[in-house]
Amino acid sequence: MPYPTDRKYTKEHEWITADGTMGITDHAQESLGDIVFVELPKVGTEITAGKPFGTVESVKAVSDLFAPVSGTVTTLNDALATAPEQVNKDAHAAWMVKIKVKDPAEMNALLSAADYDKFVSEEAGH
Amino acid sequence: MVREIVRKTALNAVHRQMGAKMVEFNGWDMPVEYPSAIGCGIVAEHMAVRTGVGIFDVSHMGDIRLAGREALAAVQHISMNDASRLAIGQAQYSALLYPQGTFVDDVIVHRLGEDEYLLVINAGTREKDFSWVRDNTRQFDCQVEHLSDDFTQIAIQGPKGVDVLQKLTDADLSAVKFYWVTRGTVCGLKNILMGRTGYTAEDGFEIYIPPDEETSARVWREILEAGKEYGCVPCGLGARNTLRLEGCLSLYGHEISDTINVWEAGLDRFCKMEKPDFIGHAALEKTKAEGVKKTLVGLEMVDRGIARDGYKVLDESGREIGYVTSGSPAPFLKKNIALAYLPPGQAAVGNTVKVEIRGQGVKAQVVPTPFYKRPKKTAKSE
Numbered sequence: 001m002p003y004p005t006d007r008k009y010t011k012e013h014e015w016i017t018a019d020g021t022m023g024i025t026d027h028a029q030e031s032l033g034d035i036v037f038v039e040l041p042k043v044g045t046e047i048t049a050g051k052p053f054g055t056v057e058s059v060k061a062v063s064d065l066f067a068p069v070s071g072t073v074t075t076l077n078d079a080l081a082t083a084p085e086q087v088n089k090d091a092h093a094a095w096m097v098k099i100k101v102k103d104p105a106e107m108n109a110l111l112s113a114a115d116y117d118k119f120v121s122e123e124a125g126h
Numbered sequence: 127m128v129r130e131i132v133r134k135t136a137l138n139a140v141h142r143q144m145g146a147k148m149v150e151f152n153g154w155d156m157p158v159e160y161p162s163a164i165g166c167g168i169v170a171e172h173m174a175v176r177t178g179v180g181i182f183d184v185s186h187m188g189d190i191r192l193a194g195r196e197a198l199a200a201v202q203h204i205s206m207n208d209a210s211r212l213a214i215g216q217a218q219y220s221a222l223l224y225p226q227g228t229f230v231d232d233v234i235v236h237r238l239g240e241d242e243y244l245l246v247i248n249a250g251t252r253e254k255d256f257s258w259v260r261d262n263t264r265q266f267d268c269q270v271e272h273l274s275d276d277f278t279q280i281a282i283q284g285p286k287g288v289d290v291l292q293k294l295t296d297a298d299l300s301a302v303k304f305y306w307v308t309r310g311t312v313c314g315l316k317n318i319l320m321g322r323t324g325y326t327a328e329d330g331f332e333i334y335i336p337p338d339e340e341t342s343a344r345v346w347r348e349i350l351e352a353g354k355e356y357g358c359v360p361c362g363l364g365a366r367n368t369l370r371l372e373g374c375l376s377l378y379g380h381e382i383s384d385t386i387n388v389w390e391a392g393l394d395r396f397c398k399m400e401k402p403d404f405i406g407h408a409a410l411e412k413t414k415a416e417g418v419k420k421t422l423v424g425l426e427m428v429d430r431g432i433a434r435d436g437y438k439v440l441d442e443s444g445r446e447i448g449y450v451t452s453g454s455p456a457p458f459l460k461k462n463i464a465l466a467y468l469p470p471g472q473a474a475v476g477n478t479v480k481v482e483i484r485g486q487g488v489k490a491q492v493v494p495t496p497f498y499k500r501p502k503k504t505a506k507s508e
Contacts, residue, residue, distance in 0.1 A: 033147070033159055033364065034169040036455045037432055039484075055484065057432055059168040059455050060158065060364050088162070 009116035012066040032058040069106040071099035135185035136342035152250030157362035171365035172457040179284035180361035186249035194268035208398040212237035223406030278342040283330035286356040327373020374496035424495035431488035433464035
């Protein structure tokens with residue numbers, strides 16, 4: 001499936017938009033399988049680029065969420081507490097948290113949609 | 127040089143073709159789930175088996191045949207259940223034990239003939255089990271054969287499993303009771319063994335067909351086709367695990383192992399101490415008198431969180447008292463459940479404990495097991 005070009009991606013399979021909205025990629029939801037639990041930090045939590053800030057669980061697996069960039073959590077997608085399967089239905093719409101990005105320059109280090117697509121297909125080829 | 131070889135069943139190419147997500151399991155390259163694009167995924171596969179029918183490639187399971195004048199005596203010596211109670215065509219759940227009363231493996235013992243038995247064993251313990259059985263039955267006039275590679279084994283599970291298989295065989299399956307076997311023509315293949323057994327806490331059959339890829343693929347596809355009207359889906363190891371967990375069926379290396387004994391695992395009803403002797407008998411007599419230090423219980427999460435294999439169980443004050451052997455969301459029950467070892471004093475139904483999840487104690491409660499029991503058929507539908 002095509003990855004939206006309005007956002008950046010990480011090799012840990014998260015996406016983030018310029019305004020700091022974050023989620024996991026379609027590839028991530030596909031490899032996790034049926035998602036049953038999303039654990040997010042409290043509003044106000046400082047998160048650090050590359051460090052885990054939450055957890056996604058499928059029936060089978062527990063997976064950490066890694067922060068694409070550093071920042072402060074401002075909003076949570078509360079709907080995921082009762083309907084985590086929304087992530088399976090549309091991972092690129094089912095955002096998880098919004099953050100206030102600390103240093104917008106950190107965004108430059110992230111992958112473009114095309115680069116992420118290439119990264120995922122190379123990973124699958126191994 | 128020792129090289130790790132990942133083994134493949136005869137249906138491997140079929141699984142890949144269907145888009146299954148593959149994982150290594152006990153040295154086997156197996157499907158964990160099939161894609162959502164064909165109506166699958168662990169939850170959908172699980173629900174299909176509870177409400178309709180699903181099929182599993184279980185060819186990684188092993189098979190040992192014991193045949194000869196003293197086959198019964200040999201089986202009695204190496205297993206804890208009483209095989210003398212088996213009529214020809216009947217099967218029973220049992221286990222092979224070490225002298226200390228702990229588990230070599232759990233098995234299904236089938237009596238196929240007057241002096242012929244088939245043990246169906248776990249994938250991860252095939253070689254160990256075969257050596258164990260061979261070495262401990264030398265004193266008996268009985269041949270021991272390792273037949274693990276002689277079959278493709280397919281499990282057809284769910285309330286509609288019998289209807290699907292009945293479309294493909296001349297055998298009268300309504301005459302086969304739970305934990306009995308029959309033989310018949312299946313998909314044109316003569317003399318196929320069909321057992322009304324499984325690992326899903328549901329009705330169903332397991333069939334043993336020739337292991338070549340062409341036959342295996344043809345039968346797999348014919349079953350799926352025959353099952354279409356009942357919503358039959360292919361199922362992977364993911365659903366197999368959640369189904370057996372809801373039914374509280376033990377998994378080797380989790381609820382049972384070489385360090386856990388029969389009493390701790392709560393498998394008393396399959397262990398016939400009145401049998402004069404079997405390997406493990408003496409130690410079990412002793413440990414029974416002494417009492418157990420831990421016992422297997424069912425837990426249901428009260429607060430938000432999912433217990434997983436290996437997580438610690440704490441008492442209300444935060445002291446470590448036990449561990450989770452298997453934990454998962456239960457797709458049919460729609461609860462988060464777990465099996466855990468706890469001290470007997472903490473094992474009463476209703477007792478509240480905590481499961482340590484990412485450093486936090488999350489409230490759980492001891493509940494009756496099994497978590498799921500299939501509804502009894504009415505006399506009419508039987």
